[in-house]
Each structure stands twice: as C-alpha cells, then as structure tokens.
Amino acid sequence: MxxxxxxxxxxxxxxxxxxxxxxxxxxxxxxxxxxxxxxxxxxxxxxxxxxxxxxxxxxxxxxxxxxxxxxxxxxxxxxxxxxxxxxxxxxxxxxxxxxxxxxxxxxxxxxxxxxxxxxxxxxxxxxxxxxxxxxxxxxxxxxxxxxxxxxxxxxxxxxxxxxxxxxxxxxxxxxxxxxxxxxxxxxxxxxxxxxxxxxxxxxxxxFPGPATDAVAPNGDAAQFAPSNRHDKRRIEQAQLTAAWAAPGHHDSAQDAALLFALAAGGGMSSRLFQQVREERGLAYTVSAALQPYADGGLLSVHAATDPAQAAAARALVEQVLHETAAGLEQAELNRARAQALAGLLMALEAPQGVADFMARSLLVHRRIVPPAEIVARIEAVTVDEARAAGAAMLAHTPARAEIGRHKPA
The missing domain is CATH 3.30.830.10 (Metalloenzyme, LuxS/M16 peptidase-like)
Structure with missing residues (x-):
C-alpha cells in the first residue's frame, strides 16, 4: 500500500x-x-x-x-x-x-x-x-x-x-x-x-479565501458523575445498561481497556455472551464496548432480558466483568487482539475505510497515525495490563440507565 x-x-x-x-x-x-x-x-x-x-x-x-x-x-x-x-x-x-x-x-x-x-x-x-x-x-x-x-x-x-x-x-x-x-x-x-x-x-x-479569525469553540470538559436513570415504560424486554469511566484517546491504557472490553463482551466467544446468554439464558443480547473521547471515555455494557430476570441478569453481567478483570486468560486476550487487528486492517482494504481512518486519526491525534504503529501497540498489550485496565475501570460506581417495569439496581 x-x-x-x-x-x-x-x-x-x-x-x-x-x-x-x-x-x-x-x-x-x-x-x-x-x-x-x-x-x-x-x-x-x-x-x-x-x-x-x-x-x-x-x-x-x-x-x-x-x-x-x-x-x-x-x-x-x-x-x-x-x-x-x-x-x-x-x-x-x-x-x-x-x-x-x-x-x-x-x-x-x-x-x-x-x-x-x-x-x-x-x-x-x-x-x-x-x-x-x-x-x-x-x-x-x-x-x-x-x-x-x-x-x-x-x-x-x-x-x-x-x-x-x-x-x-x-x-x-x-x-x-x-x-x-x-x-x-x-x-x-x-x-x-x-x-x-x-x-x-x-x-x-x-474552499477559497484566507484563514478566518474564528475562535475554536470549546466544549465543557468531561466529568464522569455517575447517576441512575430508570424509564418505567412497559416493554417486553428490559434494557439494562451500565457505564464506568474509561481511558480516553490519549491515555496510555486505552489499548488495554479496548482489549479488556472485547474479551469481556465483544463477540459470541466473549465471557458475557457465553455465560449470560449461552449458559444461563438470561439475555438475548449482551455486549460490552469502549467509547473513548479526547478527555475521557466509557466502558459500557448492555443486556436485553425478560423483566422478571433483570436482577439476575444485572448481577451476572457485573460478576462476569469483575471475574474477567481478575482472571483474564492469555487465550482470551489473543482472541480479543485478533478481533481488534482484523477490524482495523480489513477496513483499510477499501477506500471508504481508509478515508474514515485518516479522518479519525487527524481529528484525534492531529496526524495520520501509521497503522503499523497501532498494530504494534495492540500487539504489545499483556494479560496483566488488560486485567489492570479492567480492574481500574470497575473500581468505581457505575452510571446506569434501564428501561422497563422491573426492580431497578
């Protein structure tokens, strides 16, 4: 290329x-x-x-x-x-x-x-x-x-x-x-x-003309201040979400946090999918994801479950997250690493994916980060670093949002 x-x-x-x-x-x-x-x-x-x-x-x-x-x-x-x-x-x-x-x-x-x-x-x-x-x-x-x-x-x-x-x-x-x-x-x-x-x-x-003197607008700084939201509408599937403060784009722990999120809930082989859906049948949909921003980020989890099983599903989701932070295995990390690298490199095989990659890179880092640099960072994450990133995120009180007529957390 x-x-x-x-x-x-x-x-x-x-x-x-x-x-x-x-x-x-x-x-x-x-x-x-x-x-x-x-x-x-x-x-x-x-x-x-x-x-x-x-x-x-x-x-x-x-x-x-x-x-x-x-x-x-x-x-x-x-x-x-x-x-x-x-x-x-x-x-x-x-x-x-x-x-x-x-x-x-x-x-x-x-x-x-x-x-x-x-x-x-x-x-x-x-x-x-x-x-x-x-x-x-x-x-x-x-x-x-x-x-x-x-x-x-x-x-x-x-x-x-x-x-x-x-x-x-x-x-x-x-x-x-x-x-x-x-x-x-x-x-x-x-x-x-x-x-x-x-x-x-x-x-x-x-885009003709000179540079303007427009002052770059500033958004307010991200301040994670967890609270609870419960929408009590009557629906067939209770929607359960929770979020913990996570590393942002410029945090050295972001790559480890990403791999932790993928191992915990990034696919059908993840711990959340296997234990919450496959072994216990408590949810049809269950996942975890990392959303980084310039000045912080969120580790979020989502599960859709029968309202009668909401409490059990919520408890199991958080139990699995903590168990992953304590005992993530090398094979799980390797699988998460493969997911992250495949997602990056497959996108770079099409013009749209390459354009999106350049745009994101320039917005976040003010430079085009070489894909090889990202690959090297992801390859370098160890099990101990992924566990530590997970434990750090889960150490504090989460924010919660839930929809459905069930007992809230």
Whole structure:
C-alpha cells in the first residue's frame, strides 16, 4: 500500500490523501472538529440540525439538484453527527472526485438555510427523535450518556429535544457555520484512485479565501458523575445498561481497556455472551464496548432480558466483568487482539475505510497515525495490563440507565 500524503493549505484547511492501487473508485470526506458536546443546553441539537439543513439547498444547488448530481454518476453521499465530530462523505468513481469535493464544499460553505426549510427539517428531526424514543435499545444509550455525564454536553442527546429544537434560529445556524466550519477546523480526506496534488488544487478551488479569525469553540470538559436513570415504560424486554469511566484517546491504557472490553463482551466467544446468554439464558443480547473521547471515555455494557430476570441478569453481567478483570486468560486476550487487528486492517482494504481512518486519526491525534504503529501497540498489550485496565475501570460506581417495569439496581 502507498503512504498517505498530508498538506495544510494557506487558509488552514488540512488535506490528506491515500492512493490505493487496483481500485477504480474514490472516497472523499470532510470532517469538522465539532459535534453536539460543543452546544449550549438551550440549543441542543444544533450540530445535527446543521448537518440536515445543508442538504436542503445551497446558493448553487437545490436539494433535488444535490441528490441528482450525485446519483447521475452513481455516487453515494451522506453525513453524520456525533458528540465530538461531524462528517460529510461521498463514495464515487475516481473520475468524479472533482464533483464530490465541489459538492461537499458547497454544502458546508454556501447552504441557504431557508426559513421554510428550517421549519420542515425541524419536523423531520422530531420524527427521527420519535423513532429513537420508540426504540428502547437505541434510546437507552442516550439515557446512559446522560446518567454518566449529567448536565454536560457529552450527556445530552445529539438530536436535541422539542424545546431546544424550537429555539434554534437561522442566525444560530449561520453562527455555527462561521465558528465551527472555519477552514482551520476542517479536514478534507480522500482515498482510492487519486493524485494528491490534484486533490489539493480541487480543495483550494472549493474552499477559497484566507484563514478566518474564528475562535475554536470549546466544549465543557468531561466529568464522569455517575447517576441512575430508570424509564418505567412497559416493554417486553428490559434494557439494562451500565457505564464506568474509561481511558480516553490519549491515555496510555486505552489499548488495554479496548482489549479488556472485547474479551469481556465483544463477540459470541466473549465471557458475557457465553455465560449470560449461552449458559444461563438470561439475555438475548449482551455486549460490552469502549467509547473513548479526547478527555475521557466509557466502558459500557448492555443486556436485553425478560423483566422478571433483570436482577439476575444485572448481577451476572457485573460478576462476569469483575471475574474477567481478575482472571483474564492469555487465550482470551489473543482472541480479543485478533478481533481488534482484523477490524482495523480489513477496513483499510477499501477506500471508504481508509478515508474514515485518516479522518479519525487527524481529528484525534492531529496526524495520520501509521497503522503499523497501532498494530504494534495492540500487539504489545499483556494479560496483566488488560486485567489492570479492567480492574481500574470497575473500581468505581457505575452510571446506569434501564428501561422497563422491573426492580431497578
């Protein structure tokens, strides 16, 4: 595989590319170093609404033209918003890369934010919010974030709520664009059949002008403050979640924590799956995961069980976690390591995966971390380090969010 290229344009825009041999397509993505954790409580949902609104039309394209221009060439265009990042991405034939760069830039720099479109799109987001609320195994994770980070940006929903969405105005959208989409906060990445110098020329044309004096917004610092949330709606399967403070992106223990989470609940061979589902039949779904942020993270567990068995399932899940921290075996660590490495390296065999990898790496580390460096770190984690990471995370009181009519923890 070729090596990536990185250029910072005079206006501060970061441009990165990775040419891949043997492909006829390209993936291009624009990542913004912003997300819902940077919002005020009053305007919760603004980052996500901005992502929606840019697709409603620009100074040069209607909403229909945006869709037709991409589909005329067989391309795929989409976007997503998280708590700490926003991404606009396209997958297309290599010859159509200029269109992809131009269209994505047009979206984030020239959106119209028409008043009638804002009204309609707020209704669309409310439908999305309603769908999430009607999906217990989805909304329970928002409730867990709130339980882990109460009254903080990281604890609020990406979607916002009825009150905060109603408060958002066109001026708020324009201010968000000016502050959060300045060139120095953006990274344009592309992977596949491409030339780096050509990509830079396309970026210069699509993002003209000098650097702005916009001040980089700061979200409030993550402060894990565990609490409990219990939604008592009547459902067939009780949704049980818990979360412990975990290492963040820049913590040297993150790799060990990741492998602990995979060994504990990352697949069908994990301890949680085998003991909670296969041996005891207490849950259909059971898993563990690590979610790192720049300034902290969460180790979370989730189980869906009969409400009558909620107490037994909850107790067994936590028992298994502690047993894993105390007695993780080498074979389990090796299996978790294989999962982590396979997930990384398989993703790097496709343009979209490579583009996503570069974007994440630049957002988190401000450099393209060589995959070999990540592989070496994961390979170096020992059983004792994984056990210690698990024990450190489990040493404190967890946050909890549960849905269902059962006895809470």
């Amino acid at each position: 070729n090596q990536p290229n990185l250029t910072i344009l005079p206006n501060g825009l970061t441009v990165a590319s990775w040419a891949l041999p043997g492909v006829e397509t390209a993936a291009v993505a624009l990542s913004a170093d912003t997300g819902s954790r940077f919002e005020s409580a009053r305007l919760n949902g603004l980052a996500h609404l901005f992502e929606h609104m840019v697709f409603k039309g620009t100074a040069r394209r209607s909403a229909r033209a945006i869709a037709e221009e991409m589909e005329d060439v067989g391309a795929q265009l989409n976007a997503w918003t998280s708590r700490d990042a926003t991404m606009f991405h396209a997958r297309l034939l290599a010859r159509d890369l200029p269109l992809g760069v131009d269209l994505i830039a047009d979206l984030v720099t020239s959106a119209r934010f028409d008043a009638d479109d804002i009204i309609r799109e707020k209704e669309v987001v409310l439908q999305e919010l309603g769908e999430a609320r009607d999906t217990p195994d989805d909304i329970v994770f928002d409730q867990l974030q709130e339980a882990a980070y109460p009254n903080q940006g990281l604890g609020r929903s990406v979607l916002g709520d009825e009150t905060s969405l109603a408060a958002i105005t066109r001026d708020d959208l324009l201010a968000w664009q000016a502050d959060h989409y300045a060139p120095q906060r953006l990274t344009l990445v592309a992977a596949g059949k491409l030339d780096h110098d050509t990509l830079c020329r396309l970026a210069e044309a699509a």
